[in-house]
Amino acid sequence: MAYVKEDHPQFIILDEIQTLLKKYGQVQVEKELGSIGVLLTEQKNPKNKEITLLEAAKHFLEDEFSTYQSISPSSQSSYKSETRSFCKYFGVNIDKNLSTDVLLKEVLTPEKLEAYIQQPDIAEATRRKKAAFLRTFVDSVARDLLSEKKINQLNKRALHLKPPDPQPPRAFTAEQIDYLLNLSRLTRCALRNYTILWTLVGTGIRVDELHFQMGDVNLEKGWIKVKAKGRKERAKVKRFMTKGAIKAMKYYVNFTYSHLKNVLSETDYNRLYVFSDDNGKHALSNRAIQKMVRGLIDKAIEDKVIQDKVWDSDRGEEVKVNYSTHSFRHSFAVYALESGMNIYMIKELLGHKSIGSTEVYLDLFDEQYQKAMDKHPFAQLEIDQLKHLGVDV
Known part of the structure; x- marks a missing residue:
């Protein structure tokens, strides 16, 4: 009996591959297939890898199998803006197809990527956003240009940023x-x-x-x-x-x-x-x-009962505090400490495996003490006395 098109293995396999490509992108699918010895596309000739930055950007944004096609619309908008900024930094305008024939391999060096990310007057959060974009961009467009080892070096040397000092857990008053x-x-x-x-x-x-x-x-x-x-x-x-x-x-x-x-x-x-x-x-x-x-x-x-921004002296800026259900857990720990409960008992009540996980609340406890001291009647008296002496307080 002859196969109908929908039942033929060839078409079933093609449909399933297309579904995987749309969902995960060509790079990820090829990587997983390659790990079991299956190649989705023919290996390209290393001699034909001279592509421009403009060509790479167009491929990233327009190729149907690009990682860009598999992300959400909001992420696509952000990545398109980042692609535009990255190209513009090297004198390439992707909107007007204006290029100075800058080759992709010329800009994918640790020194140039680091210089781009570490531009002055860029906020730390923006640097992280740019680094995250470039990791995806490089992985998507440079697989045929750079070795796996070279891409890993770029990620480690230029595109890896130290995580910011974590904000201590926030408790409710x-x-x-x-x-x-x-x-x-x-x-x-x-x-x-x-x-x-x-x-x-x-x-x-x-x-x-x-x-x-x-x-x-x-x-x-x-x-x-x-x-x-x-x-x-x-x-x-x-x-x-x-x-x-x-x-x-x-x-x-x-x-x-x-x-x-x-x-x-x-x-x-x-x-x-x-x-x-x-x-x-x-x-x-x-x-x-x-x-x-x-x-x-x-x-x-x-209602201005909770403030969702606090001053971070280490960063020299206000940072957003993400209160959540977990903040109640922090509150339980802080007020247990405040009541005089032994920290080892609090560890058991919270179910922490390590006392180190519990000790983080000591920092919050110190903060509670400082706030209490600031409200002490003598605190304002001290400030008034120092003002009389001409001390800048």
């Missing part, structure tokens, strides 16, 4: 937590959202540890069992709760699930997910929780 809790009471599923916030700040657990079930809750002893990060097969471990979290959880559980206790078997009741959108059948997703918390934080920023 007690006033900010109170404000967020009050805001949560105005949302859809207010009681559930209110209890989620109390659970986060009253246990220090991570957002993906909120997927516990009724059988994991022991309100009499004040703990819940969660699938802990880094444990074998995510084994369940105890996380203790503050009195406020216990009280909120008890009210929520009674209000939400008490009517099911006499309807379901004990086994089925214990399998219900505490935080759910369908009466306990499935756990509320991380994304849904993060979206809810993000909305509350954005509202608090809009």
Whole structure:
């Protein structure tokens, strides 16, 4: 029996290859096929590798198998702008097809790429953006021009930037937590959202540890069992709760699930997910929780209760602070330290494997101390006295 076109292996294989090329780009597909000894295209003659920067840019932006074709529209807009800027730096105008016959291999040197990225008056974030673009650009257009070793050298020498000093984790103040809790009471599923916030700040657990079930809750002893990060097969471990979290959880559980206790078997009741959108059948997703918390934080920023930018003295500029569900975990740790709790006990409460992970909160604790000292009655007195002496404060 003759094949119809749709059933013929030739056309099935071609369709699947086209799908892979559109999704991942020619470079990635060729790389993976090459790793198993299959070549998608013929090896080009090394003698025919003299292409101009303009030709390379056009290939990057227009070739149907280019990596550029597989990225999102917003990323395409950004990469096109970066391509334009890079070419312009070397006297090539891609919009008007104006070229000074600059060869691609002439600009792909560590010295020239580094000079481009390290131009004066460019912000650090912009340098990183340019370096990220060039890593993709070089990988896309220079595979037939440069050896794998040469491309790796460019990436390491010129296109690798030291990561900035990480911002310390940011905790909410007690006033900010109170404000967020009050805001949560105005949302859809207010009681559930209110209890989620109390659970986060009253246990220090991570957002993906909120997927516990009724059988994991022991309100009499004040703990819940969660699938802990880094444990074998995510084994369940105890996380203790503050009195406020216990009280909120008890009210929520009674209000939400008490009517099911006499309807379901004990086994089925214990399998219900505490935080759910369908009466306990499935756990509320991380994304849904993060979206809810993000909305509350954005509202608090809009109301000027939370400031999302802080001054970074190391960088000499304001930096954006990304508050999130994890900020409740930071808050739990900071205020545990403030209450005088031993750092090793906090390590166990947070489920850290290493004390080093917990010690990062000591920096935040120092910051809390400094803020408290600045509010000390003698602080203003000292400033006034120094002003009398003519000291610039």
